[in-house]
Amino acid sequence: MKSMLKYVAAAACAVALVACGGGPKTTTVAVAPQPDYKLTTTATGTGNIAEAGDTIVFNYVGYLYDATKADGKGAKVESSVDRNQPFSGTVGVGALKDNGVVMTGWDQALLGMQAGGKRTAVLPANLAYGVYALDAQAAVNGNTYAAIPANSPLVFDFEMLSVTKKVTIPSVPPPTVTTITDVTVGTGTVVTAGSKVNVRYTGWLYDGTRANFKGTQFDSNATSTTYLQVTVGTGVIAGFSTGLTGMQVGGKRTVIIPPDQGYGATAQTTSNGTIPANSTLVFDIEVISFQ
Numbered sequence: 001m002k003s004m005l006k007y008v009a010a011a012a013c014a015v016a017l018v019a020c021g022g023g024p025k026t027t028t029v030a031v032a033p034q035p036d037y038k039l040t041t042t043a044t045g046t047g048n049i050a051e052a053g054d055t056i057v058f059n060y061v062g063y064l065y066d067a068t069k070a071d072g073k074g075a076k077v078e079s080s081v082d083r084n085q086p087f088s089g090t091v092g093v094g095a096l097k098d099n100g101v102v103m104t105g106w107d108q109a110l111l112g113m114q115a116g117g118k119r120t121a122v123l124p125a126n127l128a129y130g131v132y133a134l135d136a137q138a139a140v141n142g143n144t145y146a147a148i149p150a151n152s153p154l155v156f157d158f159e160m161l162s163v164t165k166k167v168t169i170p171s172v173p174p175p176t177v178t179t180i181t182d183v184t185v186g187t188g189t190v191v192t193a194g195s196k197v198n199v200r201y202t203g204w205l206y207d208g209t210r211a212n213f214k215g216t217q218f219d220s221n222a223t224s225t226t227y228l229q230v231t232v233g234t235g236v237i238a239g240f241s242t243g244l245t246g247m248q249v250g251g252k253r254t255v256i257i258p259p260d261q262g263y264g265a266t267a268q269t270t271s272n273g274t275i276p277a278n279s280t281l282v283f284d285i286e287v288i289s290f291q
Contacts, residue, residue: 034125034151055088184251190248191246199244199286204282240255257283259280
């Protein structure tokens with residue numbers, strides 16, 4: 001709806017009158033009696049139930065509230081149906097705006113609906129446009145619309161067209177022991193404590209919201225011709241030695257290392273980034289050869 005939005009507040013409506021011998025006087029705009037919030041379900045839908053954060057598509061028709069009418073519907077003020085433009089937005093988080101105004105009453109009325117469902121909501125002004133006033137919008141296909149005065153209660157008919165559930169990213173807590181996943185099993189001599197091996201590796205900070213748990217990369221020699229020379233059990237963090245133990249040449253593993261098997265409470269600076277204190281680490285390790 002492209003009509004002009006006007007801000008009307010009590011202070012803006014005050015008119016100062018100066019008379020001989022008298023001080024300033026003010027008059028204010030009276031606020032119309034407000035109905036209670038009322039929600040009526042006229043048709044139940046099927047499928048996903050609209051919850052906070054979900055994306056919904058719906059149609060609506062709005063009316064001025066008329067207490068003399070059995071259904072409370074006075075003059076029509078807007079309609080997505082007439083425009084053939086369903087409304088799409090995120091429900092339940094204060095994101096549904098009409099003409100730039102957050103429609104709190106829409107959030108309340110639309111939560112819990114399903115596709116095909118229909119509801120009618122009576123909204124006191126504080127759940128609709130509040131102190132804002134809107135000019136009448138232009139006629140659409142012969143349908144005309146009334147202006148919306150400030151502090152107007154409204155009635156809305158809603159029809160839910162679709163509900164798309166929000167994407168919830170799981171957060172998996174890091175393991176408390178070093179965990180090993182074999183990607184490729186090698187051949188030949190098995191790596192044991194004291195073995196001297198040449199290794200390719202890449203290290204990431206653990207991220208429980210990712211399917212592979214690999215967050216920010218902090219170090220890698222995967223594309224280098226210089227291998228990491230490791231004596232298992234000496235000179236590297238304990239979890240790295242644990243990850244190497246049992247491997248064979250050509251073998252590849254992904255190893256998740258908790259802080260007490262990594263760098264503990266001491267932050268580290270690497271060639272590619274920083275490892276914060278108490279970080280859980282993820283390494284891809286490949287044994288290239290024995291020294």
